[in-house]
Amino acid sequence: MDTYIGVIGGSGIYEIDGLENAEWVTVETPWGAPSDQILTGVYDGVKMAFLPRHGRGHVHSPTTVPYRANIDALKRLGVTDVISVSACGSFRDEMAPGDFVIVDQFIDRTFAREKSFFGTGCVAHVSVAHPTCPRLSEACFTAATDAGIKVHKGGTYLAMEGPQFSTLAESKMYRESWGCDVIGMTNMPEAKLAREAELCYASVAMITDYDSWHPDHGEVDVTEIIKTLVGNADKGRDLVKRLPALLGAERDDCPHGCDKALEFAILTAPEKRDPALVAKLDAVAGRVLG
Numbered sequence: 343m344d345t346y347i348g349v350i351g352g353s354g355i356y357e358i359d360g361l362e363n364a365e366w367v368t369v370e371t372p373w374g375a376p377s378d379q380i381l382t383g384v385y386d387g388v389k390m391a392f393l394p395r396h397g398r399g400h401v402h403s404p405t406t407v408p409y410r411a412n413i414d415a416l417k418r419l420g421v422t423d424v425i426s427v428s429a430c431g432s433f434r435d436e437m438a439p440g441d442f443v444i445v446d447q448f449i450d451r452t453f454a455r456e457k458s459f460f461g462t463g464c465v466a467h468v469s470v471a472h473p474t475c476p477r478l479s480e481a482c483f484t485a486a487t488d489a490g491i492k493v494h495k496g497g498t499y500l501a502m503e504g505p506q507f508s509t510l511a512e513s514k515m516y517r518e519s520w521g522c523d524v525i526g527m528t529n530m531p532e533a534k535l536a537r538e539a540e541l542c543y544a545s546v547a548m549i550t551d552y553d554s555w556h557p558d559h560g561e562v563d564v565t566e567i568i569k570t571l572v573g574n575a576d577k578g579r580d581l582v583k584r585l586p587a588l589l590g591a592e593r594d595d596c597p598h599g600c601d602k603a604l605e606f607a608i609l610t611a612p613e614k615r616d617p618a619l620v621a622k623l624d625a626v627a628g629r630v631l632g
């Protein structure tokens with residue numbers, strides 16, 4: 343099967359250059375419009391698609407990003423592997439602004455977003471015990487190391503609703519009691535939806551600040567974040583462009599089963615399924631719904 347890498351670029355990353363046959367394409371989905379058109383092309387002989395999570399010009403807030411449409415659109419294009427690139431705050435002294443973290447766990451504190459493609463008329467429960475793909479995460483770690491980026495392997499990302507940053511009490515709780523490593527506003531429900539869509543998903547978190555817990559750094563300040571983001575964004579793009587060569591143009595089935603997540607997940611009896619919802623699931627769950 344062909345590898346098709348989909349990159350969801352976060353704050354500060356609104357395009358990538360150097361794709362052959364680059365073209366911004368409009369993808370329509372049953373879940374509404376994605377955040378923006380999707381930049382498609384080929385890099386090092388491998389198909390790539392790039393979607394700016396907040397849209398070009400940063401139009402969508404973390405709450406209003408159309409997460410379902412974004413994942414559906416990538417799946418509909420034929421993407422097999424999704425790399426999420428995000429700005430985040432750090433809860434660890436040793437994870438400093440400018441460092442990258444290959445996130446492997448999440449705590450989802452978001453509450454104002456649609457979190458599933460499934461629902462009344464087609465109920466499904468997938469496992470997100472291991473929400474990121476180890477194979478894809480390893481490739482991201484190697485790409486970051488090869489690019490000379492200071493990168494931490496593994497970390498727990500607290501997904502908050504936003505758009506305001508955390509209070510000091512929240513920041514301390516996430517760090518001291520909950521053991522989180524980084525904080526952002528967008529990787530959930532994105533990672534859960536990628537699993538429902540049977541896509542491999544890896545999260546590259548680019549640290550921009552120490553959130554508000556750090557005694558030497560005070561409050562989170564978006565102008566400081568943007569300054570760090572500018573440097574991070576170049577490193578993020580460098581990392582992403584190393585992935586095609588590392589992953590190769592051909593891929594086997596995912597050894598961790600990301601691409602079979604729906605195999606035993608759908609509970610609704612075939613005769614009880616809502617035809618309208620089943621139709622909406624054509625891209626996401628077509629493999630199992632037929």
Ligand SMILES: CSC[C@H]1O[C@H](OP(=O)(O)O)[C@H](O)[C@@H]1O
Pocket residue numbers: 351352353354395396403404427428429430504526527528529564567
């Ligand atoms: C620019 S600061 C807050 C903003 O940045 C992050 O976005 P993304 O994850 O898309 O890089 C964070 O989650 C907030 O949305």
Ligand SMILES: Nc1ncnc2[nH]cnc12
Pocket residue numbers: 429430431432502507508525526527550551552553554562567
């Ligand atoms: N401290 C922080 N909290 C939430 N999202 C962020 N994105 C970048 N820094 C952040």
